[in-house]
Structure formats: C-alpha cells, structure tokens
Amino acid sequence: EAGVAQSPRYKIIEKRQSVAFWCNPISGHATLYWYQQILGQGPKLLIQFQNNGVVDDSQLPKDRFSAERLKGVDSTLKIQPAKLEDSAVYLCASSLAGGDDYEQYFGPGTRLTVT
C-alpha cells in the first residue's frame, strides 16, 4: 500500500514570500489533516478535511494560511506571506472515516525554513 506523499521535502524562503505544500493521501482515506511541528514540540493540528469539506480549522492562522482539498483527494497548504515563526515541519496525514480516524498515516513532512 502506498503511503502518504508530500512535496517538496525541503523548502527555504525569505520572510514575506509565499510557499505551497502538496499532499496526496492514501487511496480511499476520506479524512486528511495538516499539522505544523515546530522543532522540539508535538504536532499541532492546523486543519482537518472530511472528503473535500473542512471540519476543523480552528487553529489555522487564516490571515496567512489557507488550505484546500479539491475533489476530496489531494490537498495543498499555502502560506502567504511567510513569517520567521512559520519555520517548522508541515505534516500531512490521512485516515479512514467512520470512527476509525484514530489510526492516522503520516507523510514524511515538508521542512520549511523562513529566513
């Protein structure tokens, strides 16, 4: 079974620039999550999709972050403009729906460095 794919793996940008991350979940997984993991901390949930609808974006900084999941499959997370404190690993995860969401499958993450 193919895992969760993410790209790029690494990205370095200057502050105030924009950046986008892409995620392809496991086939058939209805739920998709984006997390931000700052060095030395646990992952922080940014947004949760159920199919192509948002069910939780309460911790997404909406003034600069946006995410979409077209056709209920791939997803993109965008930051515009980036700040120094956005330097982190951005993890995408997917899971089955219907109460089996607890077993999330994570991708390798995108390491973002903002200079």
Added chain:
Amino acid sequence: LAKTTQPISMDSYEGQEVNITCSHNNIATNDYITWYQQFPSQGPRFIIQGYKTKVTNEVASLFIPADRKSSTLSLPRVSLSDTAVYYCLVAQWGYSSASKIIFGSGTRLSIRP
C-alpha cells in the same frame, strides 16, 4: 480542550519493560487516548488507542484507570530500535466532525545496550 503532560525524557536498557505515563486531567467524555511514535525526520506512527481499562496489541499495552485522568503506555522488552519520541494525544474521533486532536509535547525515550 484536554491538555496532556508527559515526562520530557526517559532512559532504559534493552530487554527491559518501559512504562510512559501521560496525564490528561481535563479529559472529556468523548475523548479517546492514542499514542504515536516518531523517529527523526519521519512522521508519527500509530501505536495504540484506548478509551478505558486495558488495551493490548502486538507492540504495546495501554492502561487507563477508571477516572481516565492518566494513561500508561507499556512497551515490553524494548530494543535499540524503540529509541524514539512517544506522543500521547487525546481526540474525539468520529465521522464528519472535528476530532479536536491535541498532541502532547512528547517523551524522548533512549534505549541503551
């Protein structure tokens, strides 16, 4: 939202049983307790989940007392490859609703020969 508290780090030796405790005093009725393992430069990997009492799978056991304000992950006979960060989280898993996932800060487990 329930917040979790874990020890920052733990050390043990190969072949020993390791118990990592997580505190979640404000856990809600609909919250489940889940543990993940993370190696450097990788995403977290699911270990085990429970709601109350004891759950066991092929890699670990999870003990949850009746008040559910804490939980203990038990790793039997650890090996060097168990060196990783272990996260406790509480969440409300369900269909078409927010899972309200809160990861803890993690416990860095180091296993020595």
